[in-house]
Amino acid sequence: MLSGFTLVRNAINLNFPIVATVRSVLEVCDEVVVNVGKSDDATRDVVAGIDDPRVRIVDSVWDMSKGDDTLALETQRAMDACRGSWGIYIQADEVLHERGVEELGAAIRRHDGDPRVEGLLVRYLHF
16 A cells, blocks of 8 residues: 655645645545644645545644644644655655556555665656
8 A cells, every 4th residue: 555645734824726636646546634723724624525435534633832842742643643654755746657656656566565675766857
């Protein structure tokens, strides 16, 4: 099983393309876990509106007093909720390019079960 995971809060206010983010990894994943932090907008409704049984929402209240550790702790919460033996982490302002879906899936299948492989490094374009 291949899990995707991400975290998000206030996606509408911050103009994060969370629907596109989740849909892009759904192309390759058996499940996508979304840690939705308590938001000041309708972020949770937007994520729930994706309406795909492979999307699982983890509702949480982020402890912002943790400072820089907050995102790491909430990322870990999302990853811990994954059921797959492989996980794809994607940030709420990122999308997986459709050409990369097939290549990534093939690479995971090729290396699955190889105890020497702990992860894959992917090239990305940031603009």
